[in-house]
Amino acid sequence: MPSLKVKKTVWSFFLFFWIALPGVSHGHAFPDHSDPRVGATVSGSPSTVRIWFDGDIEPIFSTISVQDASGKRVDKGNGHVDPPDSTLLEVSVPPLPPGTYRVIWSVVARDGHRTMGDYTFVVK
Ligand SMILES: [Cu+2]
Numbered sequence: 001m002p003s004l005k006v007k008k009t010v011w012s013f014f015l016f017f018w019i020a021l022p023g024v025s026h027g028h029a030f031p032d033h034s035d036p037r038v039g040a041t042v043s044g045s046p047s048t049v050r051i052w053f054d055g056d057i058e059p060i061f062s063t064i065s066v067q068d069a070s071g072k073r074v075d076k077g078n079g080h081v082d083p084p085d086s087t088l089l090e091v092s093v094p095p096l097p098p099g100t101y102r103v104i105w106s107v108v109a110r111d112g113h114r115t116m117g118d119y120t121f122v123v124k
Pocket residue numbers: 023024026027028029109111112113
């Protein structure tokens with residue numbers, strides 16, 4: 001009975017989204033805003049790169065690094081979650097010469113789910 005099989009598959013599909021989607025929207029941490037902003041051109045080097053997330057992130061599983069245009073890591077290696085604000089991930093950078101920089105982040109939300117991404121900004 002092929003039609004019954006199809007019905008069952010469709011039902012499983014909806015059941016999956018009905019269960020999974022609310023969990024996704026409540027659990028995962030996604031960037032809310034950052035400094036420098038995504039794609040921004042800034043005049044003068046920032047001293048710190050910061051990303052604020054839309055929920056708390058786990059300090060020991062969350063990382064942030066900054067690379068120059070050649071892919072060389074340029075941050076000071078002190079990336080961490082801000083103790084007073086567990087939605088803020090930050091790392092210090094030395095004075096950056098003009099160029100394009102990539103920020104690479106990976107965080108684990110309180111529900112144990114990992115999200116990761118990267119973005120660039122330009123120092124002119
Ligand atoms: Cu999640």
